[in-house]
Amino acid sequence: MIAYINGRxxxxxxxxxxxxxxxxxxxxxxxxxxxxxxxxxxxxxxTVLVNNRPVRSCRKAVADIVDANVLTIEGLAREDGSLHxxxxxxxxxxxxxCGFCTPGMVLTAHALLLxxxxxxxxxxxxxxxxxxxxxTGYQQIIDAIESxxxxxx
Amino acid sequence: MSEKHKAWRNxxxxxxxxxxxxxxxxxxxxxxxAVPVYTDFVHARIRRIDxxxxxxxxxVVRVITARDVPGSVTFGQILRDYRMLADDKVRxxxxxxxxxxxxxxxxxxxxxxxxxxxxxxxxxxLDPDEAMKPGAPLVHEGHGSNVVNHHKVRRGDxxxxxxxxxxxxxQEFRTQLIEHAYLETETAxxxxxxxxxxxxxASTQHPFSTRRFVAALLGVPLADVEVRTVPIGGGFGGKDxxxxxxxxRAALAAKLTGRPVRIAYDREWSMRESYKRHPYRIRYxxxxxxxxxxxxxxxxxxxxAGAYCSVTPWVTWRSTVQCCGPYDVxxxxxxxxxxxxxxxxxxxxxxxxxxxxxxxxxQLVEMAAERxxxxxxxxxxxxxxxxGSVTITGQKLDTHTVSLEQALDSTLRGIGYHGKHAKCSFxxxxxxxxxxxxxxxxxxxxxxxxxxxxxxxxVINVQFDGSILLEAAVxxxxxGAESAMVLICAxxxxxxxxRIRYxxxxxxxxxxxxxxxxxxxxIMGGGAVANAARAxxxxxxxxxxxxxxxPPDRVRFSNDRILGADDVHALTWPExxxxxxxAQEYPYSFGTFKAPQVSWDEHTGQGKxxxxxxYGCQAVELTVNKRTGRVKLLGMSATHEVGKAVNHAMVxxxxxxxxxxxxxxxxxxxxxxxxGLVRNANFNHYRIPRATDLPEMTGIIIENPxxxxxxxxxxxxxxxxxxxxxxxxxxxYNATGVRHFSLPIRVRPLTGEERA
Ligand code: FES
Ligand code: FES
Numbered sequence: 001m002i003a004y005i006n007g008r009x010x011x012x013x014x015x016x017x018x019x020x021x022x023x024x025x026x027x028x029x030x031x032x033x034x035x036x037x038x039x040x041x042x043x044x045x046x047t048v049l050v051n052n053r054p055v056r057s058c059r060k061a062v063a064d065i066v067d068a069n070v071l072t073i074e075g076l077a078r079e080d081g082s083l084h085x086x087x088x089x090x091x092x093x094x095x096x097x098c099g100f101c102t103p104g105m106v107l108t109a110h111a112l113l114l115x116x117x118x119x120x121x122x123x124x125x126x127x128x129x130x131x132x133x134x135x136t137g138y139q140q141i142i143d144a145i146e147s148x149x150x151x152x153x
Numbered sequence: 154m155s156e157k158h159k160a161w162r163n164x165x166x167x168x169x170x171x172x173x174x175x176x177x178x179x180x181x182x183x184x185x186x187a188v189p190v191y192t193d194f195v196h197a198r199i200r201r202i203d204x205x206x207x208x209x210x211x212x213v214v215r216v217i218t219a220r221d222v223p224g225s226v227t228f229g230q231i232l233r234d235y236r237m238l239a240d241d242k243v244r245x246x247x248x249x250x251x252x253x254x255x256x257x258x259x260x261x262x263x264x265x266x267x268x269x270x271x272x273x274x275x276x277x278x279l280d281p282d283e284a285m286k287p288g289a290p291l292v293h294e295g296h297g298s299n300v301v302n303h304h305k306v307r308r309g310d311x312x313x314x315x316x317x318x319x320x321x322x323x324q325e326f327r328t329q330l331i332e333h334a335y336l337e338t339e340t341a342x343x344x345x346x347x348x349x350x351x352x353x354x355a356s357t358q359h360p361f362s363t364r365r366f367v368a369a370l371l372g373v374p375l376a377d378v379e380v381r382t383v384p385i386g387g388g389f390g391g392k393d394x395x396x397x398x399x400x401x402r403a404a405l406a407a408k409l410t411g412r413p414v415r416i417a418y419d420r421e422w423s424m425r426e427s428y429k430r431h432p433y434r435i436r437y438x439x440x441x442x443x444x445x446x447x448x449x450x451x452x453x454x455x456x457x458a459g460a461y462c463s464v465t466p467w468v469t470w471r472s473t474v475q476c477c478g479p480y481d482v483x484x485x486x487x488x489x490x491x492x493x494x495x496x497x498x499x500x501x502x503x504x505x506x507x508x509x510x511x512x513x514x515x516q517l518v519e520m521a522a523e524r525x526x527x528x529x530x531x532x533x534x535x536x537x538x539x540x541g542s543v544t545i546t547g548q549k550l551d552t553h554t555v556s557l558e559q560a561l562d563s564t565l566r567g568i569g570y571h572g573k574h575a576k577c578s579f580x581x582x583x584x585x586x587x588x589x590x591x592x593x594x595x596x597x598x599x600x601x602x603x604x605x606x607x608x609x610x611x612v613i614n615v616q617f618d619g620s621i622l623l624e625a626a627v628x629x630x631x632x633g634a635e636s637a638m639v640l641i642c643a644x645x646x647x648x649x650x651x652r653i654r655y656x657x658x659x660x661x662x663x664x665x666x667x668x669x670x671x672x673x674x675x676i677m678g679g680g681a682v683a684n685a686a687r688a689x690x691x692x693x694x695x696x697x698x699x700x701x702x703x704p705p706d707r708v709r710f711s712n713d714r715i716l717g718a719d720d721v722h723a724l725t726w727p728e729x730x731x732x733x734x735x736a737q738e739y740p741y742s743f744g745t746f747k748a749p750q751v752s753w754d755e756h757t758g759q760g761k762x763x764x765x766x767x768y769g770c771q772a773v774e775l776t777v778n779k780r781t782g783r784v785k786l787l788g789m790s791a792t793h794e795v796g797k798a799v800n801h802a803m804v805x806x807x808x809x810x811x812x813x814x815x816x817x818x819x820x821x822x823x824x825x826x827x828x829g830l831v832r833n834a835n836f837n838h839y840r841i842p843r844a845t846d847l848p849e850m851t852g853i854i855i856e857n858p859x860x861x862x863x864x865x866x867x868x869x870x871x872x873x874x875x876x877x878x879x880x881x882x883x884x885x886y887n888a889t890g891v892r893h894f895s896l897p898i899r900v901r902p903l904t905g906e907e908r909a
Contacts, residue, residue: 026178031171032171032174032177032178033170033171033172034171035175035177035336035337035386036177036338037336037337037338037386037420037836038420038835038836038837039419039420039835040420040835040836040837042835042836042837043336043836045336072171073169073170073171074170074171074172076170077170083166083169083170087169087170090165090169091160091162091165091166091169092159092160093160093802094160094802094803094805094806095160096160096162096164096165096168096169097387097631097632097633097806097810098335098336098337098384098385098386098387098388098630098631099164099167099168099169099173099384099386099631100175100335100336100337100386100387100631101336102168102169102171103171106169121849124844125844125845125847126844126845128844129843129844129845130843131844132336132836132841132843133336134333134334134335134336134387134389134810134814134841135387135631135632135806135810136806136809136810136813137806137808137809137810137811137812137813137814137842137847137850138809138813138844138847139805139809139847139849139850140160140802140805140806140809141844142844
């Protein structure tokens with residue numbers, strides 16, 4: 001069985017299928033960008049994209065990614081390490097404070113912008129409403145997402 | 154986005170790419186995992202802890218209890234009452250009786266039920282008013298009383314003035330227990346080093362405090378513990394005692410096993426054990442004249458400290474100093490008590506004793522204004538502090554710009570208050586939605602004030618190629634403290650900020666600068682950086698004067714160059730450093746900043762409480778649905794005095810984050826304390842504001858550089874989080890005509906008759 005993780009093909013062992021996806025990504029693949037903020041699917045800090053849809057990895061098993069494309073925050077920047085325009089927009093808008101919600105927030109926003117190139121601010125609010133941020137009040141996060149939309153058009 | 158308003162952070166790249174390594178992301182060879190073992194009790198005398206069955210389980214390395222502690226099992230920032238491992242008693246449900254250390258975290262969790270704790274249950278003390286009564290059972294027998302502290306203000310003769318004045322409003326207010334809800338839970342890794350030092354990586358906002366806790370539990374000198382800085386997932390005042398205790402337990406486990414040990418808290422453990430914001434019961438009697446002048450205030454506050462002291466005396470001290478809000482009140486009689494109970498511990502949280510007080514005072518002044526038949530704004534303006542005013546503790550406000558009125562006017566203008574106020578529903582509306590707008594103002598003493606030692610230091614270590622290593626004893630909690638230090642250093646030295654690397658300081662290479670709370674990072678750490686930079690420039694000027702053919706006092710630093718009296722004689726920054734290398738001189742500087750003198754008389758409650766103050770105003774527009782009581786926020790606006798904005802976008806980020814957190818305090822958040830048990834210990838039941846709960850926000854920054862601050866800058870973290878609850882309460886009143894005196898505000902739907 002295989003999955004594509006950040007564009008790379010990866011063989012999944014039978015033993016892995018029952019494992020929690022967040023722990024698997026963090027502890028076995030070393031992809032620690034996804035965070036555990038609650039462990040029960042209530043905060044969005046563990047968000048990764050599976051086939052371009054945001055998924056709470058703390059509530060998923062490895063079996064759920066068989067044959068799927070998984071994008072974690074580590075896979076969003078360019079090969080040369082330069083930032084994706086959405087990431088750059090987060091940095092420029094002041095959307096990052098403690099950064100703990102940032103990976104999940106960026107990926108949720110990426111999924112939104114892939115599907116909707118011209119979201120209104122209200123649509124952005126709805127899209128990120130499952131991603132908690134305690135630091136920013138979301139204002140500059142929404143600014144960032146709004147300003148990055150043009151790069152998806 | 155204009156360059157000025159573009160955010161800049163030295164850690165943005167690491168955080169936005171997921172590369173930033175928080176404590177829980179670090180891995181060490183041979184690392185073990187430890188977990189806490191709680192008890193089923195709220196208050197109990199421990200008889201026996203039996204870990205034999207747990208120890209026999211596969212993968213379990215060790216079970217640690219208070220008996221294994223080589224140092225002191227108790228410690229604390231003020232009183233040393235905190236049981237890092239419960240020994241004699243369980244004092245609250247978050248007390249930890251044992252720590253299981255195992256090869257994997259899963260194994261450690263699996264054996265928790267096998268640790269048997271026998272104890273004799275004691276009746277829990279859950280009501281601070283009851284706990285204060287003489288003869289009440291004691292939470293800490295050694296303390297002799299459940300009263301942790303009693304602060305006062307005595308000014309004029311409040312009793313006589315209250316008897317003599319035209320009107321008296323008497324009102325009780327209650328505020329609730331809330332959680333910081335930083336997204337990252339308490340996490341610590343302890344690594345035993347070959348040289349005998351225990352190295353700590355922890356989600357702490359106060360590495361020096363963590364070091365003290367660890368050293369106390371291990372019974373070693375401070376120099377034998379090194380707390381290294383890692384990014385933390387939010388603090389808000391909450392990443393001190395609890396995570397320090399967690400780190401101390403990890404350190405003990407590392408010491409006993411000789412291997413690195415990580416403790417990473419589940420959210421449920423975090424919310425069960427971590428300290429919270431104090432719930433207050435506040436009773437006011439405010440007397441005022443018909444012409445709208447406040448004559449007297451009598452204030453009594455009882456704050457629930459929970460099971461351990463933590464920083465309750467400091468939190469309640471700020472409430473005491475600011476108990477009348479930003480108003481000039483000639484007669485004050487104020488008593489503020491912190492009281493032990495068997496509830497979850499309370500301690501520092503962003504705002505630190507002011508959100509509770511402001512919730513009360515900013516409604517009281519509006520109630521008084523209404524009684525006088527005067528607008529709330531007019532009433533405030535008649536009583537507010539101004540340039541040269543004397544505070545209720547006898548401090549003259551004449552060493553900085555008192556910009557309270559400016560903050561108020563700017564917020565109200567920005568949100569269009571006056572026009573909109575006329576449209577408020579006051580309970581009457583043709584539709585289901587009632588409209589209201591409201592606001593609140595405050596002043597806030599900067600930094601620690603007379604509550605603590607207030608000094609800081611910084612090191613600027615320029616390399617001979619011109620690159621710069623900077624460190625300061627302030628902590629990056631997410632607010633952008635490091636970036637602020639870098640920007641201050643760059644501006645002072647006239648160099649490009651890209652030259653500067655902030656060297657994440659450890660407790661082993663920078664002197665103890667205290668805690669990064671109290672909105673003191675920028676003013677204190679920035680002050681130390683500025684002083685270090687000035688010393689460095691003086692030294693460079695002396696060494697380079699001959700080369701630049703001018704006297705040292707004419708040497709200038711700008712645009713990455715060091716210049717003489719004219720623009721002809723100039724060295725690029727790297728050239729200048731090369732000159733120093735040839736002269737065998739170090740471009741190295743250590744700077745300190747000590748807060749100007751403050752004073753306090755505990756008996757009279759008089760003194761120069763803080764060396765400087767900031768001023769702010771926040772406003773909100775909302776609707777309330779008559780049928781459901783649902784509050785919908787339409788817009789929010791804030792103005793705050795910051796002295797000088799070092800990083801514009803980050804300052805606004807503090808505004809927005811503070812307003813959002815204040816909204817949660819006003820409308821959503823409350824720990825359900827059920828007989829001493831925290832019932833809603835995760836985000837499914839503890840509701841913090843989501844993007845869809847919040848409206849668009851705007852912020853206006855006032856800059857009056859403060860002569861008491863080496864950079865002119867003051868602080869902004871907390872003032873932004875102390876005003877939204879009263880602003881929302883006032884707006885809800887203007888919408889519904891109903892006052893709410895307890896938090897969180899739950900608006901009762903109107904009955905059919907009332908709706909008519
Ligand atoms: S950790 Fe998965 S939603 Fe919170
Ligand atoms: S930046 Fe801290 S939780 Fe979002």
